[in-house]
Amino acid sequence: MTHRRELDESLLSEVTRRMAEISETQHELARRQRILSHAATQLRTGKGAESVLAEIREQSPELLRDYCDLHVTLTPPLRPVPRVVASA
Helix, strand or coil: CHHHHHHHHHHHHHHHHHHHHHHHHHHHHHHHHHHHHHHHHHHHCCCCHHHHHHHHHHHCCCCCHHHHHHHHHHCCCCCCCCCCCCCC
16 A cells, blocks of 8 residues: 555656646746737837847847847858058
8 A cells, every 4th residue: 555655646746746847838938928929019010120139138038049040140241341452
């Protein structure tokens, strides 16, 4: 009987832990959804992308990090400024 009780308690503990983990994930996803929904509204009403992105980064730095990394990667490199060569 003791073994069964230990098994029951162990299973209950694991189920409770996983439920708490799911709850935390749901809260984080809801927070991210609120941030992105607000950002979408701002962009639709004419606010500039730079300021919207700055607000997103302020609230959740990791939220659009992959987008920012991709955007920076796709930005063409700056061309060097031509130098004027003095003739001798």
